[in-house]
Amino acid sequence: xxxxxxxxxxxxxxxxxxxIKNRVPVEAGRDAPLFGRNxxxxxxIGLVTLIVAVEQAVEDxxxxxxxxxxxxxxxxxNSPFRTIGSLTDYIVGLLKEDGNG
Amino acid sequence: xxxDNKHQVILIxxxxxxxxxxxAHYYAEKGxxxxxxxxxEAGYELKNYRHFCADVSDEKQVRQLFGDIRKTYARLDILxxxxxxxxxNHILLTPLKSVRNIxxxxxxxxxxxxxxxxxxMRKQQWGRIVNFSTVATPLKLEGEAVYAASKAAVLxxxxxxxxxLADFGITVNAVGPTPVETDxxxxxPREKMDRLLAxxxxxxxxxxEDISNVIDFFIRKESDFxxxxxxxxxxx
Numbered sequence: 001x002x003x004x005x006x007x008x009x010x011x012x013x014x015x016x017x018x019x020i021k022n023r024v025p026v027e028a029g030r031d032a033p034l035f036g037r038n039x040x041x042x043x044x045i046g047l048v049t050l051i052v053a054v055e056q057a058v059e060d061x062x063x064x065x066x067x068x069x070x071x072x073x074x075x076x077x078n079s080p081f082r083t084i085g086s087l088t089d090y091i092v093g094l095l096k097e098d099g100n101g
Numbered sequence: 102x103x104x105d106n107k108h109q110v111i112l113i114x115x116x117x118x119x120x121x122x123x124x125a126h127y128y129a130e131k132g133x134x135x136x137x138x139x140x141x142e143a144g145y146e147l148k149n150y151r152h153f154c155a156d157v158s159d160e161k162q163v164r165q166l167f168g169d170i171r172k173t174y175a176r177l178d179i180l181x182x183x184x185x186x187x188x189x190n191h192i193l194l195t196p197l198k199s200v201r202n203i204x205x206x207x208x209x210x211x212x213x214x215x216x217x218x219x220x221x222m223r224k225q226q227w228g229r230i231v232n233f234s235t236v237a238t239p240l241k242l243e244g245e246a247v248y249a250a251s252k253a254a255v256l257x258x259x260x261x262x263x264x265x266l267a268d269f270g271i272t273v274n275a276v277g278p279t280p281v282e283t284d285x286x287x288x289x290p291r292e293k294m295d296r297l298l299a300x301x302x303x304x305x306x307x308x309x310e311d312i313s314n315v316i317d318f319f320i321r322k323e324s325d326f327x328x329x330x331x332x333x334x335x336x337x
């Protein structure tokens with residue numbers, strides 16, 4: 001499941017890269033920075049776009065209607081939106097909670 | 102996106118009766134693919150029309166509806182947030198349950214549909230959202246405190262979502278009908294209605310056509326520079 005989710009995030013980031021100036025360096029895999037003070041490449045609209053695209057891709061792939069930007073995500077000390085890796089781990093966790101793990 | 106009507110997918114909430122029912126027929130006749138919803142069955146069948154049973158304030162049901170639209174049509178061009186309820190009552194006689202019902206349908210329903218629609222519209226970088234406000238808000242109608250307040254919230258949502266969604270090519274506007282002779286106002290005494298109409302610049306009941314005329318303006322492709330606006334009918 002882990003690899004599937006990374007692939008899915010990379011595919012969506014690739015698509016987003018075509019529309020934005022500061023591209024997500026997807027070749028870095030798990031370490032690719034997304035959003036935040038430490039090297040984040042996305043602006044807030046870019047992040048919103050990526051989150052929604054990944055939500056829809058997860059729903060298509062796993063049939064689970066997750067809300068990635070929920071209150072938990074916003075209050076976590078370490079934002080799940082820092083890197084492709086942190087976002088992957090976060091989604092795996094949510095899917096497990098949802099009974100898909 | 103210079104699409105003709107025939108390829109546009111339009112979602113209208115509250116299509117079982119009243120204005121929503123009229124709008125479903127109106128846009129289906131124009132050749133659009135019309136998706137409607139209400140808590141119960143539509144009670145009619147129409148070419149180019151598909152009905153969903155859903156409570157607009159139930160997040161799960163709303164997401165299911167949008168999941169279905171995404172899988173079936175892979176797009177949504179226009180959303181008309183028509184579903185709304187009112188309850189005329191003095192505040193001292195207003196049960197909390199009706200307050201919750203009104204806020205759920207009018208505010209939460211509008212919010213949920215805007216959010217989910219914008220997710221779909223984002224993909225094509227084009228979309229039109231039309232919400233429903235009411236003249237009860239600017240006219241400060243006594244007996245309609247909660248209804249007017251809920252629609253004031255819809256107005257704020259409209260104005261701010263217009264800004265938040267502009268980057269995605271989505272416009273968000275609102276139309277504020279005067280009283281139209283539908284179920285919504287059936288319980289209001291005639292004398293009260295006359296006093297209300299007297300406060301309009303043009304003193305008559307609104308018609309369904311008055312409303313679709315404003316919606317037509319907001320959703321036409323040439324209106325891509327018109328967003329965050331509200332048009333009250335009747336010169337209120």
